[in-house]
Amino acid sequence: MGKKSPHAVIIIENMTVPPDRRVWQQACALRDDGWRVSVISPKLGAFQAPHEIIEGVEIYRHPLLIEARTIAGYALEYSGALACELHRLVALDLNDIDVLQICNPPDFLFAPALMAKKFGKAKVVFDHHDLTPELLIEKTGSAKGPLLSFARWAEKMTFKIADRVISTNSSFRDHALSSGLISQQDVNIVYSSPDLERLRAGNQKSSLKKGAAHLLFWVGVIGSQDGLDILLDAMAHLRTLPGGDDFHLLIAGDGPERAVMEARSRMLDLDDLVTFAGFLSGDDLADAFATADIGVGSDPKNDFNDRLAMNKVLEYMAYNLPMAMFDLNESRKIAGDSAFYASNNDPAALAACISNLIESPAVRSAMGARGRTRLETSYSWETQKQRYLDVYRSIIEAR
Structure with a gap:
């Protein structure tokens, strides 16, 4: 033997x-x-x-x-x-x-x-x-x-x-x-x-956009420390900014705070603008990445999050997505100039970053390409x- x-x-x-x-x-x-x-x-x-x-x-x-x-x-x-x-x-x-x-x-x-x-x-x-x-x-x-x-x-x-x-x-x-x-x-x-050799290409699914021109995408576990409440507040503010009349946010994830966040979304009157899809995997997840125009992060700046390398950041980069997020040390180290960064855990500042990306297709394209290149060469x-x-x-x- x-x-x-x-x-x-x-x-x-x-x-x-x-x-x-x-x-x-x-x-x-x-x-x-x-x-x-x-x-x-x-x-x-x-x-x-x-x-x-x-x-x-x-x-x-x-x-x-x-x-x-x-x-x-x-x-x-x-x-x-x-x-x-x-x-x-x-x-x-x-x-x-x-x-x-x-x-x-x-x-x-x-x-x-x-x-x-x-x-x-x-x-x-x-x-x-x-x-x-x-x-x-x-x-x-x-x-x-x-x-x-x-x-x-x-x-x-x-x-x-x-x-x-x-x-x-x-x-x-x-x-x-x-x-x-x-x-x-x-x-x-x-x-x-992400393993780029195994990365599913995905298909663009217009149905995920719910009739909007731009799909914002968030992926992760919905916990109390993940800042999804701040992101929902940012969505409420985004409605008042340029580009804020034609977006939809897809939230792919689940966790102990999901029901709380769904209730907050209803309270903010965001039902038509936000979809809670639960955990997505396989082709469904790949299709969401392929359809998305902007990857968003919601993790607030604090000593804990400053030291985390967020999986979602690397995944957004793999799919050529420009990003809007708060200015976290490890996230900035990884994403570099492929993201816009908001300060002070301010929902309005995060909304402004997203609005700037919505209004600038050429900037989105260039930032997404830079993110993919950073991933391939450094990570x-x-x-x-x-x-x-x-x-x-x-x-x-x-x-």
């Missing part, structure tokens, strides 16, 4: 696959590099199959007890998910796992990582998606308290247990190194760039993929 291929297991708790583009691209990259790949994720939306194999990647999905919005709810949701993840790891055979990759949030996936190391042979890769303590500060407005102390402890434990850390940008790498628990050579940056998935695979290869070579 030939030598068995190494086995990588990826746990992601706040999203499922294939919809989580970053994790799905990672899983496919490992598969193509000769790994056996298993992904453990929750059942979400249309993805309810408890076990399936897609494109050679084995996927195990567990139920979520609730979709939490309170501290007690999160405790129940995450504890239930954690029990399912631990059970699945044992069922997979801990001695057959070469690398366990954990993706936050939440940060207490160090628990299955600790089990895999103690009772198996796995090395642990921490794919660092979010700054959970900083997110808590933004959500609660407080830099102290038992919940924040627990979050900081959980993050510390995750860094301590990890053999390698993958950061989504330079700010996250600096944060990991500041913990003092992991060395520089064990922290690597891998941006969440291509081909480059990111090799960085990612190098992390895994270094683990195998060190054995």
Whole structure:
């Protein structure tokens, strides 16, 4: 018998696959590099199959007890998910796992990582998606308290247990190194760039514009920290500006604040101007990108968002979309001059940026082209993929 291929297991708790583009691209990259790949994720939306194999990647999905919005709810949701993840790891055979990759949030996936190391042979890769303590500060407005102390402890434990850390940008790498628990050579940056070779071209669908000349497009998870309320306020203001009489906003996403945002849209009398489409995937998502004229960001400027490399920014760039967003440090670093930036988290300023793009077709075209070029030359998935695979290869070579 030939030598068995190494086995990588990826746990992601706040999203499922294939919809989580970053994790799905990672899983496919490992598969193509000769790994056996298993992904453990929750059942979400249309993805309810408890076990399936897609494109050679084995996927195990567990139920979520609730979709939490309170501290007690999160405790129940995450504890239930954690029990399912631990059970699945044992069922997979801990001695057959070469690398366990954990993706936050939440940060207490160090628990299955600790089990895999103690009772198996796995090395642990921490794919660092979010700054959970900083997110808590933004959500609660407080830099102290038992919940924040627990979050900081959980993050510390995750860094301590990890053999390698993958950061989504330079700010996250600096944060990991500041913990003092992991060395520089064990922290690597891998941006969440779209795979342009697998990118669906999409078809322009005039029906998505609802009779308007210009389609604004927002994609993401609708949470309390994502600023969709500010974007809706900006839409109300945009109606009073040049170009504001002929646009439609398509919101592709879902999340705990969706009902709240739909109610706000109705309150602002935006029903005819805004469509909440829910999560889109496959051809539906590609068609939305292909039809859109402008990609919009709503994430407000704060210490947390300043350090995030927003997936939507890279996706807009992949589809040649000019962008309007708030002036976030990492977003500006990535998008450069392919976006207009609003200041002070001001809805009126964001509306003005969008109005300027609506009124200037030539500017839109030039900015969209610059964004695509920046993506291809500085953030291509081909480059990111090799960085990612190098992390895994270094683990195998060190054995």
